Amino acid sequence: MSAVSTAPSRWERFKQSDFLYYFLRDKVAMSSFAVFLLFVIVAISSPWIAPTNPYDLSSIDIMDAELPPSWMEGGNEHFWLGTDEQGRDIFSTILYGSRLSLTIGFLAVGLQLILGIVIGLSAGYFGGRIDSFLMRFADIQLSFSTMMVAIIVSAIFKASFGGEFFSQYAVVMLVVIIGVAEWPQYARTVRASVLAEKKKEYVEAARVMGFKAPRIMFRHILPNCLSPILVISTVQVANAIMSEAALSFLGLGLPVDQPSLGSLISIGFTYIFSGAWWITAFPGAVLVLLVLVINLLGDWLRDVFNPKIYKG
Structure with a gap:
């Protein structure tokens, strides 16, 4: 009797796929993915690896305000990257801020x-x-930019419920504002x-x-549209993080007591000339690096899913 051949598992098919083959050959894609994965792991682990908790007021001392990085004159070895105007550890706030920016x-x-998939499919x-x-x-x-939508929505909510409700x-x-403002990108692609x-x-x-x-739309057609959706998702994550940073910088995003990368840049901008x-x-360097690696991954995915322009 001949042995019954078994179908390869999903993991076996993935190891033999062109996707993994091209990924392992592309050093830029591998480096970008490694840096992005490091960002995600550090952001998730921030409550355990951060030296201090920027949300805990008992750990903040105003006497430590505006201390330079530890390797500079006047620095403190407990604050590697220095402190902000409230005495919060910059390194800890960057860790917590990265988690908040990635979450948003x-x-x-x-x-x-x-929104984009439902509307685009229909x-x-x-x-x-x-x-x-x-x-x-x-x-x-x-025709309405993310900034315009943010200004209108924030003004309506602050006037209706007060600034304390908006801060809470x-x-x-921010998730609703950025999500509602950018769904047409997905709808057109789908x-x-x-x-x-x-x-x-x-x-x-x-x-x-x-x-x-x-059933035809979601069970049969949608699975065959995932490639362009995956490509645009990487770009949209970077755009969403940049939108949050821009809104926070303009004072339309997160309040001062919730440190995202954008709010940290906004806080420090008034002190940069002092x-x-x-x-x-x-925080600005971390934001640039995060957006850069996400965009590089998006470019690589676009090239891989378009064999006509991908040259390995």
């Missing part, structure tokens, strides 16, 4: 995904007036993929078998 970035992109699959209405709505949405729910508000996929034979076969539209450059410089 991922949650905002998650909201964009949900517009591409049904077509006609539904497509025209949804895409015109997306065009109107794109600032993270949720719609374009659906228009190409819905003409294929497997979709016609699903219709003949009597499957309802939601000599306390480290309050802004170190």
Whole structure:
């Protein structure tokens, strides 16, 4: 009797895939992924590895305000990167700020995904007036920048519920603002993929078998549209983090007592000309590095999923 051949597992198929092959050959992609993974691990572990807790007022001493980094004259060995104007450890606030910025970035992109996929699938699959209405709505949405939406929404909420309410729910508000402002990017991408996929034979076969539209859209068409969604997601995470930083810098984002990378840069900007450059410089460098590695990963994914331009 011949031995029954077993299908390879998902892990075996992944190890033999072109995706992993190209990834292991690309040093820039590997380096970017390693740095990004380090960011995520450090951000998650910040409550355990940070020397101090910037949220704990008992650990803050105003007498330690604006101390330079430990290797400079006047520095303290307990504060590696110096302190801010409140006496908080810059290194600890960067760790906590990275976690908050990444959290807002991922949650905002998650909201964009949900809205963009549902609207893009509906517009591409049904077509006609539904497509025209949804895409015109997306065009109107794109005419408003994230900053404009943030200003309008924050003004409405502050006038209706007060500044204390907005500060308490600032993270949720930023996720909603950035998510609502950027969903058309996903909707347009998904719609374009659906228009190409819905003409294929497997979709016609699903219709003949009597499957309802939601099942055809989400069970059959959507899995074949994941490649462009994955590519745009990496770019959108970087954009969401930059949007949060910009809004916080303008005073429309997180309050002072919730240290994100953007709020740290905003706090330190007023002190940069007084000599306390480290309050802004170190959070700014971390933000630039984080956005850079995410964008490099996004560029690599775009090239891999487009074999016509990828040269390995």
